[in-house]
Amino acid sequence: MHTCKEAIELLAAYLDGELPPAQKQALEEHLGACAPCVDFVATYRQTPGLCKKALEAKMPKDLADSLSAFLRKHTAA
Template sequence: MFNCKESIDSLLPFLEGEMSPEDEEHLRQHLNGCPPCVEFVNTYRATSGLCRKALVKSMPPEVAGRLRAYLRSKLETK
């Protein structure tokens, strides 16, 4: 089963629909027992575009760093 860090690592591929079924199963198992991670997924999904930047500000630093790097990589490929 994933721990929180692994779940965060896999969260963005999951939300983008780019996750393998095996990893998705690991993530779902983690979410079953980890309300903070579920909360983050729900909040992220309910947020779009610029609002996600506000969400990033309220995240733990490690999560925020990963998401910022992800968004930056997305922007740079366009």
């Protein structure tokens, strides 16, 4: 099973619909069991004006930064 960090690394491709089926299923299984990740994905999905190009340009650093802060706050490990 994916850790939260691994799940988030797949998120850009997932939101683009470009994730291979096996990885997509694994990510969805993680999201099914991980409330913090669900909240994070929901936030991204609901962001108005979020387009593929913006996502590609902004995801790696912005998402990594915000997610690591987010996970530090929400997970004990």
